[in-house]
Amino acid sequence: MQARRDVQGHARLIESAIHGHAVDREIGQEVRHSWSRCIGSYALDPLQSKKPIIVERGDLQARRERSGALLPIARVEMLGLSRQMQHSQYGIMLTDRDGVILCYTGDPGFSDIARRSGFREGAIWSERELGTNGMGTCLQMQRSVIIHRSEHFLVQNTGLTCTAAPIFDMQGNVIAALDISGSSNEPQMHTLALVEIAALNIENRTLLEAARANYILRFHPFPEFVSTPGEGVLVFDDTGIVVGANRASLELLGYRDHKSLCGEHIDVVLDTTLAQLITLSMRPSLRPEPIAAHLGHLRLFAVVQAPAPDTQSSTRLAVTPFMLGTPEVMDSRDPTMAANYHIARRVMNRDISILLLGETGTGKGHFAKEIHKASARADQPLVSVNCAAIPEQLIESELFGYKPGAFTGAARQGNIGRILQANGGTLFLDEIGDMPLSLQARVLTVLEDREVMPLGGTKPVPVDIRIISATHCDLVEMIARGQFRDDLYYRLNGITLTMPALRQRQDLRDMVHQLIRSEAGDRPLRIDEALIDRLVRCPWPGNVRQLRNVLRNILALSENDQLTPDDFDERWLHGGLVAPRITPSPTQPLTQAAVNADADFVISENDDALGDAEREALQRTLESCHWNVSEAAIKLHVSRKTMYRKMHRHGLVRQASDVRRGDPGLPDHEAAGSGRYGDAFLISAGPGHTTS
Structure with a gap:
């Protein structure tokens, strides 16, 4: 009964205020005018229960694309606001000029209220649709507003306090609104100051980009x-x-x-x-x-x-790679990725080295390619060097090149080397944490002096390169252990960008949709949201690479164009096979395809026969190479890192008598089992047992 009286009281308050009658609380003219519009122009009823209209997904994506540079810039500012609003229950929203929420982030403690209120991406919060509210009234009046509790027109929103500021383009047209909403009992003037500063930053940065x-x-x-x-x-x-x-x-x-x-x-x-x-x-x-x-x-x-030189090209590149590109680097609702895009755009044409950190499969290599494609060096070569994939005895000649006859077995015409191949463009040093310590000093010299001395050469060659490096390792910890040079680290670490793991990304649902569409090509598909829900709940230890492979399996094996949870096989998450398994002959050498089959995934215990065959083939090859891991990796056409991973997976153990004559490139502490893999090499898991 009390609630009913409160509802009726809100309606009487609005009626009295718009007719100029005395009311028992202070109601500003801006709110009175808004209430008048709600009744006279929009024909709204303050007592009606009204859910926000949600635009179609395609419409929402089109609106985001039309926003251009505004959205990624705003996401960075919203991330900064969320840090300043820690320990507060709030939601931060950016709308377009029509009041459609393009981006939302908020405190987890506010999520229930946000859901009930209709704060979600794609919801229309214009004044015409939902009456007097922070976002809609801000856009209508084109000025900052605080709409506190009973100042909302609809009684359903009177538990909210909304603070919003408009964002203008360079001709003075309002193009967006930035809003912080919560359930505070008092109007928050400091929140208004924060919103206005953030909106001004977004406005100025967007103007400079446009x-x-x-x-x-x-x-x-x-x-x-x-x-x-x-x-x-x-x-x-x-x-x-x-x-x-x-x-x-x-x-x-x-x-x-x-x-x-x-x-x-x-x-x-x-x-x-x-x-x-x-x-x-x-x-x-x-x-x-x-x-x-x-x-x-x-x-x-x-x-x-x-x-800007070649502005048409620059504008296209600034939008395409970081906003409309492939799913790994698409326009992201994830705050960390949004910040990465923004920072990458700011530094990509400056002499600043970029270090990409993140787990295997998070898209570090693809992100490096997109930085290169968007930079002024896009028409010059991008040369990638996987420091973990090149055998240690070859990496020096691969990087620096060599003159004819520099060493036994050298090509007659010599080799220019990867660094000189990248001259004028970008050198991407992937898995930089796996670079041998002995080579790190030479790489540092190249970066400092900008010249290369090929093996067997007598005269250094000038080189103009920008450096992007990547690793999944903790380089600071490696420096402490004496495995990585601190001077090289500080030279590579001009700016550090962290690629979040797939399980940490807030845009995972969008990524799944985009990847399915990308892999399906022109094939018409209907996707059951229950399948998306299942995929989003997976931990994805292999990140984007694993997700893409699972989606390829789903598309390849589905028998119709309606994808449902029945098309998903849990064994794919563990490297399991759904096709009938054919066990290779024990006398047959391990094929490259078998070794390379998704090295980042573990083998399912359901595939014991296949695991046994792989283990026997690995052990046979290692024994024939006297446990020289580098030599065995070359013979099997895989990287040394992959060999270590598979040895660890199958519990392969070198006997004490073999350690001394083992891999000459392996540091003593790793040979003793106290390095990257801890004591893994000293523990025998038994044939076919998965230790990962």
Whole structure:
């Protein structure tokens, strides 16, 4: 009964307020006007129960794509906001101009309220649909608002406190709203300040990205404030016409709005000429230079950025690899990946080395390729070197090259080497943690001096490369153990990006959908959401690589175009086979296909026969090579790392008499069983037993 009286009281409050009658609480004019629109223009009933309309998935994706650089930039800011809002129950949302939520992140403690309220991606929170609310009213009024509890029009939302700020493009059009919603008992003025700062950062960064085809003037009365959130930004074309500006520039230059500024010639706006500004843009220094404005005797300090070279290509690359590319690096709702995309774009054309960290199969190699494709070096070679796959005795000649006759067995014409192959482009050092310590000093010299000395050579060769490296190892721990040089680590670690494991990604459901579509090609498919739910719950120790392989199995073995949970076989998660198994002959050498069959997955205990055959073949090959792991790996056409993994999996043990004459490239502490694999080599698991 009390709840019913409260509901009726909310309706009477709205009716009294819009008719100008006295009410028992302070209701601002902005809220009163919004309530009037809800009744007079939208014909809404404050007592009705109204769920948000959810747009179709395709429509949501199209809206995200139309947002361009806005969405990845906003995701980085939202991640920063979430860190500042720790220990608070909240949801952070970005909407487009129509009030459709493009991105949501929030505190887990707020998830139940968010679900009941309808805070989810794709939901329409415009004022027309859901009455007075933070996001919708902010977009309608084009200014920051706090809508606190009973200020909401619909009674169902009166338990919320919503704080929102608008985001504008360079012509002054509202394009988005940033909102923090919670269930606070009091309006949160500090939350409003946080939202406004974040919205301004998003707005300015998006403007700079969108304006790359034009000249960009960044200015402020104090030089130290240029390139900060308070700077003014003017965008003008090569004829000197102002085509865009940020809000700070209006205030600094004394203009009323964007319409009065855009379309003016730059020499009308500033007391300088177009030629002088273009000359400023050609200076290599980014130190702000003094210029004059017409407003009184105001002196400004400014830097001018010239149009980006080949802007059409640059714009395409900036959007395609990091937003519309392959599923591993698609536009991501995962905050960590969104931050990775944003940082990669900022540093990809600078002389800053990039170190990618993450588990095997998380897409480090693919991400490196996309960085190269999006950079100014895209038309130059990308050369990948897997430091774990090249035998230790060959890696030096592979990297640095050699002159004819440099050593016995050298090719007659010599070898240019991978580093010189990458000259002008990008060198990707994959599994850098597996590089032998003896070679790390030479690699460091190349990075420092930018020149290479081939084996057998007498004169160093200059080289121009940018370095991307990747590893699944803890390099800091390896430095402590003396297995990795700290000076090389600091040279490679210009910026570090961590690729999250698949089980940690918040966009896993989207990734599954995208990968299925990618693998299916033109094949028409209907996907049961129950299958997606099952796949999302899997731990995926092999990450994207394992997920892709399982999806390929599903598509290959499904007999119709409706994919359901019945098409999924649990054994695929453990490397199990569904086809009839054919056990190889014990006298037959292990084939490359058998060795390479998804080395990152363990063999199911249901496949004992196949496991026994592989174990016997591995042991036979190792014994024939006197337990020299590198030699056995070459004979089987696999990497040394794969050999170690399979030895560990099958519990293969070197006898004490074999350790001394074993792999000369294996450090003593690993030969003794205290290295990467701990005591694994000293424990016999028995034939066919899986130890992984």
